[in-house]
Amino acid sequence: MTDSVLIVEDDIDIANLIRVNLMELGITTEHESDGKKALEKALTKPFSLLLLDIMLPSLSGLDICNEVRKQKPEQAIIMLTAKNSEVDRVLGLELGADDYMAKPFSIRELQARVRSQLRKVNLIKQRDLPKVDDAFKELPNQINNYKIGQLTIDDKLHRATLGAHELDLTSTEYDLLKHFIKHPEQVFSRAQLLESVWGYGHSGYEHTVNSHINRLRAKLEVNPTDAQIIQTVWGVGYKLSAQGAN
Template sequence: MSDSVLIVEDDKDIADLIRVNLTELGVETTHQDQGDKALTLALEKNYSLLILDVMLPGVNGLDICRQVREKKPTQAIIMLTAKSSETDRVLGLELGADDYMTKPFSVRELQARVRSQLRKVHVLQAANCEKVDDEDSPLVIGNLSINQKNHQVIFNQQILELTATEFELLHHLASHPNQVFSRSQLLESVWGYHHSGYEHTVNSHINRLRAKIEIDATSPQIVQTVWGVGYKFTPQGVEN
Protein backbone atom coordinates (compact mmCIF):
# COMPACT_ATOMS: atom_id res chain seq x y z
CA MET A 1 0.00 0.00 0.00
CA SER A 2 1.43 3.38 -1.03
CA ASP A 3 1.98 6.23 1.39
CA SER A 4 -0.67 8.93 1.57
CA VAL A 5 -0.17 12.58 2.48
CA LEU A 6 -2.75 15.20 3.36
CA ILE A 7 -1.57 18.62 2.18
CA VAL A 8 -3.30 21.42 4.09
CA GLU A 9 -2.39 24.65 2.34
CA ASP A 10 -4.56 27.54 1.14
CA ASP A 11 -2.00 28.84 -1.37
CA LYS A 12 -2.80 26.88 -4.55
CA ASP A 13 0.64 27.40 -6.10
CA ILE A 14 2.44 26.05 -3.03
CA ALA A 15 -0.01 23.16 -2.72
CA ASP A 16 0.53 22.25 -6.38
CA LEU A 17 4.30 22.42 -5.93
CA ILE A 18 4.14 20.06 -2.96
CA ARG A 19 1.75 17.69 -4.68
CA VAL A 20 3.83 17.42 -7.87
CA ASN A 21 7.04 16.72 -5.98
CA LEU A 22 5.46 14.15 -3.68
CA THR A 23 3.97 12.38 -6.67
CA GLU A 24 7.55 11.95 -7.92
CA LEU A 25 8.19 9.99 -4.71
CA GLY A 26 5.26 7.69 -5.46
CA VAL A 27 3.14 9.24 -2.73
CA GLU A 28 -0.64 9.64 -2.99
CA THR A 29 -1.75 13.14 -2.07
CA THR A 30 -4.96 14.81 -0.95
CA HIS A 31 -5.23 18.59 -0.85
CA GLN A 32 -7.49 20.64 1.40
CA ASP A 33 -7.41 24.45 1.72
CA GLN A 34 -10.00 24.82 4.51
CA GLY A 35 -8.82 24.23 8.07
CA ASP A 36 -12.07 22.82 9.45
CA LYS A 37 -12.48 20.36 6.57
CA ALA A 38 -8.83 19.36 6.85
CA LEU A 39 -9.23 18.62 10.55
CA THR A 40 -12.19 16.36 9.82
CA LEU A 41 -10.20 14.48 7.16
CA ALA A 42 -7.14 14.14 9.41
CA LEU A 43 -9.19 12.66 12.24
CA GLU A 44 -11.42 10.40 10.17
CA LYS A 45 -8.88 9.01 7.68
CA ASN A 46 -5.48 7.43 8.13
CA TYR A 47 -2.78 9.40 6.35
CA SER A 48 0.90 8.51 6.49
CA LEU A 49 1.80 12.18 6.88
CA LEU A 50 0.14 15.56 7.36
CA ILE A 51 1.73 18.69 5.89
CA LEU A 52 0.09 21.65 7.62
CA ASP A 53 0.31 25.33 6.83
CA VAL A 54 -0.12 27.53 9.89
CA MET A 55 -2.32 30.25 8.41
CA LEU A 56 -5.57 28.73 7.14
CA PRO A 57 -9.22 29.75 6.72
CA GLY A 58 -11.32 28.36 9.55
CA VAL A 59 -9.24 26.26 11.94
CA ASN A 60 -5.55 27.19 11.78
CA GLY A 61 -2.71 24.72 11.38
CA LEU A 62 -1.61 24.96 15.00
CA ASP A 63 -5.06 23.95 16.26
CA ILE A 64 -5.19 21.09 13.75
CA CYS A 65 -1.80 19.88 14.97
CA ARG A 66 -2.87 20.01 18.60
CA GLN A 67 -6.18 18.21 18.08
CA VAL A 68 -4.71 15.54 15.81
CA ARG A 69 -1.86 14.88 18.23
CA GLU A 70 -4.35 14.39 21.08
CA LYS A 71 -6.35 11.82 19.09
CA LYS A 72 -3.52 10.24 17.10
CA PRO A 73 -0.29 10.31 19.12
CA THR A 74 1.84 8.68 16.41
CA GLN A 75 0.60 10.71 13.42
CA ALA A 76 3.52 12.15 11.44
CA ILE A 77 3.19 15.93 11.03
CA ILE A 78 5.27 18.54 9.21
CA MET A 79 4.36 22.20 9.73
CA LEU A 80 4.85 24.94 7.12
CA THR A 81 5.65 28.36 8.56
CA ALA A 82 6.59 31.80 7.31
CA LYS A 83 10.32 32.46 7.45
CA SER A 84 9.83 35.46 9.74
CA SER A 85 7.53 33.71 12.22
CA GLU A 86 9.71 32.07 14.86
CA THR A 87 6.77 31.97 17.28
CA ASP A 88 4.73 29.78 14.93
CA ARG A 89 7.66 27.39 14.48
CA VAL A 90 8.18 26.97 18.20
CA LEU A 91 4.44 26.65 18.89
CA GLY A 92 4.01 24.06 16.17
CA LEU A 93 6.80 21.92 17.59
CA GLU A 94 5.59 22.31 21.16
CA LEU A 95 2.07 21.28 20.08
CA GLY A 96 3.38 18.05 18.59
CA ALA A 97 4.73 18.59 15.07
CA ASP A 98 7.55 16.21 14.15
CA ASP A 99 9.26 18.74 11.93
CA TYR A 100 8.77 22.10 10.24
CA MET A 101 9.79 23.87 7.05
CA THR A 102 9.98 27.58 6.42
CA LYS A 103 8.68 29.17 3.23
CA PRO A 104 10.12 29.44 0.68
CA PHE A 105 11.67 25.96 0.69
CA SER A 106 13.62 23.96 -1.86
CA VAL A 107 12.11 20.95 -3.60
CA ARG A 108 15.00 18.73 -2.56
CA GLU A 109 14.64 19.74 1.06
CA LEU A 110 10.90 19.05 0.95
CA GLN A 111 11.45 15.58 -0.47
CA ALA A 112 14.18 14.83 2.08
CA ARG A 113 11.95 15.84 5.00
CA VAL A 114 9.04 13.79 3.69
CA ARG A 115 11.25 10.72 3.12
CA SER A 116 12.60 11.03 6.65
CA GLN A 117 9.12 11.10 8.20
CA LEU A 118 7.85 8.26 6.02
CA ARG A 119 10.78 6.08 7.08
CA LYS A 120 9.69 6.51 10.70
CA VAL A 121 6.10 5.69 9.71
CA HIS A 122 7.24 2.47 8.03
CA VAL A 123 9.22 1.42 11.10
CA LEU A 124 6.20 2.07 13.32
CA GLN A 125 3.87 0.17 10.98
CA ALA A 126 6.24 -2.80 10.96
CA ALA A 127 6.40 -2.74 14.75
CA ASN A 128 2.61 -2.83 14.98
CA CYS A 129 2.29 -5.70 12.52
CA GLU A 130 5.09 -8.01 13.57
CA LYS A 131 4.98 -10.48 16.43
CA VAL A 132 7.41 -9.69 19.20
CA ASP A 133 9.69 -12.64 19.99
CA ASP A 134 11.55 -13.31 23.20
CA GLU A 135 14.80 -12.79 21.30
CA ASP A 136 13.86 -9.21 20.54
CA SER A 137 15.18 -7.91 23.82
CA PRO A 138 14.40 -4.32 24.75
CA LEU A 139 17.02 -1.84 25.84
CA VAL A 140 16.73 -1.83 29.63
CA ILE A 141 18.41 0.80 31.81
CA GLY A 142 17.29 0.93 35.41
CA ASN A 143 13.51 1.36 35.45
CA LEU A 144 13.40 2.28 31.76
CA SER A 145 12.64 -0.26 29.03
CA ILE A 146 12.77 0.74 25.34
CA ASN A 147 11.51 -1.93 22.98
CA GLN A 148 12.43 -0.97 19.42
CA LYS A 149 10.58 -3.98 18.01
CA ASN A 150 7.13 -2.79 19.10
CA HIS A 151 8.00 0.89 19.67
CA GLN A 152 7.03 0.71 23.34
CA VAL A 153 8.63 2.58 26.22
CA ILE A 154 7.95 1.59 29.82
CA PHE A 155 9.25 3.70 32.69
CA ASN A 156 8.52 2.95 36.34
CA GLN A 157 6.01 0.31 35.16
CA GLN A 158 4.07 2.91 33.16
CA ILE A 159 3.78 2.93 29.37
CA LEU A 160 4.86 6.28 27.93
CA GLU A 161 2.86 7.59 24.99
CA LEU A 162 5.52 8.93 22.64
CA THR A 163 5.37 10.08 19.05
CA ALA A 164 7.54 8.18 16.56
CA THR A 165 10.10 10.99 16.59
CA GLU A 166 10.16 11.23 20.39
CA PHE A 167 10.72 7.47 20.52
CA GLU A 168 13.63 7.66 18.06
CA LEU A 169 15.18 10.54 19.99
CA LEU A 170 14.98 8.74 23.33
CA HIS A 171 16.24 5.47 21.86
CA HIS A 172 19.21 7.19 20.23
CA LEU A 173 20.22 9.01 23.41
CA ALA A 174 19.68 5.99 25.68
CA SER A 175 21.70 3.77 23.32
CA HIS A 176 24.70 6.00 24.02
CA PRO A 177 24.51 6.73 27.78
CA ASN A 178 26.48 9.74 28.98
CA GLN A 179 27.52 10.63 25.43
CA VAL A 180 26.87 14.26 24.58
CA PHE A 181 25.23 14.99 21.22
CA SER A 182 25.04 18.40 19.62
CA ARG A 183 21.79 19.56 18.08
CA SER A 184 23.29 19.15 14.63
CA GLN A 185 24.26 15.55 15.39
CA LEU A 186 20.76 14.78 16.64
CA LEU A 187 19.19 16.36 13.56
CA GLU A 188 21.30 14.11 11.37
CA SER A 189 20.80 10.92 13.40
CA VAL A 190 17.12 11.21 14.34
CA TRP A 191 15.59 13.42 11.64
CA GLY A 192 17.88 12.24 8.86
CA TYR A 193 19.09 15.62 7.62
CA HIS A 194 21.46 18.40 8.52
CA HIS A 195 20.33 21.97 7.97
CA SER A 196 21.50 24.88 10.07
CA GLY A 197 18.73 27.01 11.48
CA TYR A 198 16.51 24.10 12.48
CA GLU A 199 17.82 23.63 16.01
CA HIS A 200 14.36 24.54 17.34
CA THR A 201 13.25 21.10 16.16
CA VAL A 202 15.64 19.39 18.58
CA ASN A 203 15.03 21.79 21.47
CA SER A 204 11.25 21.40 21.31
CA HIS A 205 11.39 17.61 21.08
CA ILE A 206 13.72 17.48 24.07
CA ASN A 207 11.21 19.61 26.00
CA ARG A 208 8.31 17.35 24.99
CA LEU A 209 10.29 14.23 25.89
CA ARG A 210 11.21 15.66 29.28
CA ALA A 211 7.57 16.49 29.98
CA LYS A 212 6.74 12.80 29.58
CA ILE A 213 9.70 11.12 31.26
CA GLU A 214 11.07 13.48 33.92
CA ILE A 215 9.60 13.79 37.40
CA ASP A 216 10.34 17.51 37.20
CA ALA A 217 10.88 18.70 33.63
CA THR A 218 12.33 21.99 34.93
CA SER A 219 15.12 20.05 36.63
CA PRO A 220 15.80 17.11 34.29
CA GLN A 221 17.73 14.14 35.66
CA ILE A 222 17.44 11.80 32.66
CA VAL A 223 17.83 13.87 29.51
CA GLN A 224 20.26 16.55 30.60
CA THR A 225 21.60 19.66 28.94
CA VAL A 226 25.35 20.10 28.61
CA TRP A 227 25.52 23.86 28.21
CA GLY A 228 27.17 25.06 25.05
CA VAL A 229 27.36 21.54 23.64
CA GLY A 230 24.06 19.65 23.52
CA TYR A 231 22.22 16.85 25.35
CA LYS A 232 22.97 13.52 26.96
CA PHE A 233 21.12 10.59 28.50
CA THR A 234 22.08 10.06 32.16
CA PRO A 235 21.51 6.43 33.34
CA GLN A 236 21.46 7.42 37.01
CA GLY A 237 18.24 9.28 36.37
CA VAL A 238 16.26 6.09 35.64
CA GLU A 239 17.70 3.97 38.44
CA ASN A 240 16.01 3.24 41.77
Protein backbone atom coordinates (compact mmCIF):
# COMPACT_ATOMS: atom_id res chain seq x y z
CA MET A 1 0.00 0.00 0.00
CA THR A 2 1.36 3.42 -0.98
CA ASP A 3 2.28 5.81 1.82
CA SER A 4 0.12 8.93 1.92
CA VAL A 5 0.78 12.34 3.46
CA LEU A 6 -1.67 15.16 4.15
CA ILE A 7 0.14 18.48 3.76
CA VAL A 8 -1.58 21.19 5.80
CA GLU A 9 0.05 24.45 4.75
CA ASP A 10 -1.48 27.78 3.70
CA ASP A 11 1.59 28.91 1.74
CA ILE A 12 0.98 27.37 -1.69
CA ASP A 13 4.62 27.66 -2.75
CA ILE A 14 5.83 25.76 0.31
CA ALA A 15 3.06 23.17 -0.06
CA ASN A 16 3.96 22.57 -3.71
CA LEU A 17 7.66 22.30 -2.87
CA ILE A 18 6.89 19.67 -0.23
CA ARG A 19 4.51 17.82 -2.54
CA VAL A 20 7.01 17.59 -5.41
CA ASN A 21 9.80 16.34 -3.15
CA LEU A 22 7.61 13.75 -1.44
CA MET A 23 6.53 12.50 -4.86
CA GLU A 24 10.24 11.81 -5.49
CA LEU A 25 9.96 9.25 -2.69
CA GLY A 26 6.91 7.60 -4.24
CA ILE A 27 4.57 9.11 -1.64
CA THR A 28 1.05 10.22 -2.55
CA THR A 29 -0.02 13.57 -1.13
CA GLU A 30 -3.09 15.66 -0.53
CA HIS A 31 -3.07 19.34 0.39
CA GLU A 32 -5.31 21.52 2.55
CA SER A 33 -4.72 25.18 3.36
CA ASP A 34 -7.72 25.66 5.69
CA GLY A 35 -7.50 24.38 9.25
CA LYS A 36 -11.08 23.17 9.68
CA LYS A 37 -11.13 21.39 6.33
CA ALA A 38 -7.78 19.81 7.14
CA LEU A 39 -9.06 18.50 10.47
CA GLU A 40 -12.13 16.98 8.84
CA LYS A 41 -9.98 15.28 6.22
CA ALA A 42 -7.44 14.06 8.79
CA LEU A 43 -10.17 12.46 10.88
CA THR A 44 -12.11 10.85 8.04
CA LYS A 45 -9.35 9.61 5.72
CA PRO A 46 -6.43 7.30 6.48
CA PHE A 47 -3.13 9.10 6.06
CA SER A 48 0.25 7.61 6.91
CA LEU A 49 1.48 11.02 8.08
CA LEU A 50 0.25 14.56 8.68
CA LEU A 51 2.51 17.56 7.98
CA LEU A 52 0.96 20.43 9.95
CA ASP A 53 1.80 24.11 9.69
CA ILE A 54 1.05 26.09 12.86
CA MET A 55 -0.53 29.25 11.48
CA LEU A 56 -3.61 28.39 9.40
CA PRO A 57 -6.94 30.00 8.51
CA SER A 58 -9.91 29.03 10.74
CA LEU A 59 -8.04 26.54 12.97
CA SER A 60 -4.41 26.35 14.03
CA GLY A 61 -2.11 23.41 13.48
CA LEU A 62 -1.83 23.05 17.26
CA ASP A 63 -5.60 22.65 17.55
CA ILE A 64 -5.60 20.11 14.73
CA CYS A 65 -2.78 18.16 16.38
CA ASN A 66 -4.60 18.13 19.71
CA GLU A 67 -7.89 16.90 18.23
CA VAL A 68 -6.33 14.30 15.93
CA ARG A 69 -4.28 12.90 18.79
CA LYS A 70 -7.44 12.44 20.87
CA GLN A 71 -9.29 10.56 18.14
CA LYS A 72 -6.43 8.82 16.30
CA PRO A 73 -3.71 8.13 18.89
CA GLU A 74 -1.36 6.35 16.48
CA GLN A 75 -1.49 8.99 13.74
CA ALA A 76 2.03 10.14 12.82
CA ILE A 77 2.36 13.95 12.93
CA ILE A 78 5.20 16.33 12.03
CA MET A 79 4.70 20.03 12.86
CA LEU A 80 6.10 22.79 10.64
CA THR A 81 7.06 25.77 12.79
CA ALA A 82 8.66 29.18 12.41
CA LYS A 83 12.42 29.17 12.91
CA ASN A 84 12.38 31.21 16.11
CA SER A 85 9.11 29.94 17.58
CA GLU A 86 10.35 27.76 20.43
CA VAL A 87 6.99 28.08 22.20
CA ASP A 88 5.15 26.62 19.20
CA ARG A 89 7.64 23.77 18.92
CA VAL A 90 7.28 22.83 22.57
CA LEU A 91 3.49 23.16 22.48
CA GLY A 92 3.26 20.99 19.39
CA LEU A 93 5.34 18.26 20.97
CA GLU A 94 3.43 18.45 24.25
CA LEU A 95 0.13 18.16 22.34
CA GLY A 96 1.29 14.96 20.69
CA ALA A 97 3.34 15.73 17.57
CA ASP A 98 5.96 13.08 16.84
CA ASP A 99 8.46 15.55 15.44
CA TYR A 100 8.85 19.10 14.13
CA MET A 101 10.67 20.96 11.37
CA ALA A 102 11.65 24.62 11.74
CA LYS A 103 11.21 26.86 8.69
CA PRO A 104 13.12 27.41 6.52
CA PHE A 105 14.05 23.74 6.37
CA SER A 106 16.26 21.57 4.21
CA ILE A 107 14.22 19.49 1.76
CA ARG A 108 16.63 16.58 2.20
CA GLU A 109 16.18 16.72 5.96
CA LEU A 110 12.40 16.87 5.54
CA GLN A 111 12.54 13.80 3.30
CA ALA A 112 14.67 12.00 5.88
CA ARG A 113 12.28 12.83 8.70
CA VAL A 114 9.25 11.81 6.66
CA ARG A 115 10.92 8.50 5.78
CA SER A 116 11.75 7.95 9.45
CA GLN A 117 8.11 8.41 10.50
CA LEU A 118 6.82 6.26 7.64
CA ARG A 119 9.19 3.44 8.57
CA LYS A 120 7.67 3.38 12.05
CA VAL A 121 4.13 3.52 10.67
CA ASN A 122 4.82 0.60 8.35
CA LEU A 123 6.48 -1.44 11.09
CA ILE A 124 3.32 -1.07 13.15
CA LYS A 125 1.23 -2.23 10.21
CA GLN A 126 3.42 -5.20 9.45
CA ARG A 127 3.87 -6.25 13.08
CA ASP A 128 7.41 -7.35 12.38
CA LEU A 129 8.92 -9.51 15.11
CA PRO A 130 11.50 -7.53 17.10
CA LYS A 131 14.93 -8.79 17.94
CA VAL A 132 14.85 -10.21 21.45
CA ASP A 133 17.27 -8.49 23.78
CA ASP A 134 18.82 -10.44 26.62
CA ALA A 135 17.60 -7.76 29.02
CA PHE A 136 14.01 -8.76 28.26
CA LYS A 137 12.02 -11.31 30.13
CA GLU A 138 10.03 -13.30 27.60
CA LEU A 139 6.52 -14.27 28.51
CA PRO A 140 5.88 -17.99 27.96
CA ASN A 141 5.55 -18.98 24.28
CA GLN A 142 5.09 -15.37 23.16
CA ILE A 143 8.32 -13.96 21.76
CA ASN A 144 6.59 -10.66 20.95
CA ASN A 145 5.79 -9.99 24.59
CA TYR A 146 8.20 -8.45 27.09
CA LYS A 147 7.91 -7.59 30.75
CA ILE A 148 9.90 -5.52 33.21
CA GLY A 149 8.24 -5.30 36.62
CA GLN A 150 4.66 -4.11 36.08
CA LEU A 151 5.41 -2.93 32.54
CA THR A 152 4.45 -5.26 29.69
CA ILE A 153 4.73 -4.81 25.93
CA ASP A 154 2.84 -6.95 23.42
CA ASP A 155 4.59 -5.93 20.24
CA LYS A 156 2.38 -8.02 17.98
CA LEU A 157 -0.67 -6.10 19.14
CA HIS A 158 1.31 -2.88 19.63
CA ARG A 159 0.03 -2.68 23.19
CA ALA A 160 1.67 -1.56 26.42
CA THR A 161 0.28 -2.09 29.91
CA LEU A 162 1.25 -1.03 33.41
CA GLY A 163 -0.18 -3.61 35.77
CA ALA A 164 -3.77 -4.13 34.65
CA HIS A 165 -3.97 -0.70 32.99
CA GLU A 166 -3.53 -0.42 29.22
CA LEU A 167 -1.48 2.64 28.29
CA ASP A 168 -2.82 4.98 25.62
CA LEU A 169 0.42 5.77 23.78
CA THR A 170 1.21 7.41 20.47
CA SER A 171 3.40 5.39 18.10
CA THR A 172 6.48 7.39 19.08
CA GLU A 173 5.76 7.11 22.81
CA TYR A 174 5.36 3.37 22.32
CA ASP A 175 8.68 3.11 20.44
CA LEU A 176 10.40 5.16 23.13
CA LEU A 177 9.04 2.96 25.92
CA LYS A 178 9.97 -0.18 23.99
CA HIS A 179 13.52 1.08 23.58
CA PHE A 180 13.82 1.68 27.32
CA ILE A 181 12.26 -1.63 28.31
CA LYS A 182 14.68 -3.44 26.01
CA HIS A 183 17.58 -1.93 27.94
CA PRO A 184 16.60 -1.58 31.61
CA GLU A 185 18.99 0.49 33.72
CA GLN A 186 20.97 1.57 30.64
CA VAL A 187 21.39 5.34 30.40
CA PHE A 188 20.75 7.00 27.04
CA SER A 189 21.62 10.54 26.03
CA ARG A 190 19.15 12.62 24.04
CA ALA A 191 21.30 12.19 20.94
CA GLN A 192 21.28 8.40 21.35
CA LEU A 193 17.50 8.38 21.75
CA LEU A 194 17.05 10.55 18.66
CA GLU A 195 19.17 8.10 16.68
CA SER A 196 17.58 4.92 18.06
CA VAL A 197 13.90 5.94 18.26
CA TRP A 198 13.50 8.71 15.68
CA GLY A 199 16.14 7.39 13.30
CA TYR A 200 18.40 10.43 13.16
CA GLY A 201 20.52 12.65 15.37
CA HIS A 202 20.43 16.44 15.50
CA SER A 203 21.70 18.60 18.33
CA GLY A 204 18.97 21.17 17.75
CA TYR A 205 16.09 18.80 18.43
CA GLU A 206 16.48 17.96 22.12
CA HIS A 207 12.96 19.33 22.71
CA THR A 208 11.65 16.35 20.76
CA VAL A 209 13.10 13.92 23.31
CA ASN A 210 12.28 16.05 26.35
CA SER A 211 8.64 16.48 25.39
CA HIS A 212 8.13 12.79 24.65
CA ILE A 213 9.76 11.84 27.95
CA ASN A 214 7.39 14.22 29.75
CA ARG A 215 4.35 12.81 27.95
CA LEU A 216 5.44 9.24 28.64
CA ARG A 217 5.98 10.01 32.32
CA ALA A 218 2.52 11.58 32.54
CA LYS A 219 1.08 8.22 31.49
CA LEU A 220 3.38 5.99 33.55
CA GLU A 221 4.19 7.74 36.78
CA VAL A 222 2.16 8.25 39.94
CA ASN A 223 3.95 11.58 40.30
CA PRO A 224 5.53 12.66 36.99
CA THR A 225 7.56 15.39 38.73
CA ASP A 226 9.25 12.68 40.83
CA ALA A 227 9.64 10.01 38.17
CA GLN A 228 10.46 6.52 39.43
CA ILE A 229 10.18 4.53 36.18
CA ILE A 230 11.74 6.75 33.51
CA GLN A 231 14.45 8.42 35.56
CA THR A 232 16.70 11.36 34.75
CA VAL A 233 20.42 10.80 35.15
CA TRP A 234 21.58 14.39 35.48
CA GLY A 235 24.15 15.49 32.96
CA VAL A 236 23.81 12.26 30.98
CA GLY A 237 20.26 11.37 29.94
CA TYR A 238 17.47 8.98 30.88
CA LYS A 239 17.02 5.36 31.92
CA LEU A 240 14.25 2.92 32.78
CA SER A 241 14.51 1.79 36.39
CA ALA A 242 13.57 -1.87 36.82
CA GLN A 243 12.98 -1.21 40.52
CA GLY A 244 10.74 1.75 39.73
CA ALA A 245 8.68 -0.41 37.35
CA ASN A 246 7.86 -2.89 40.13
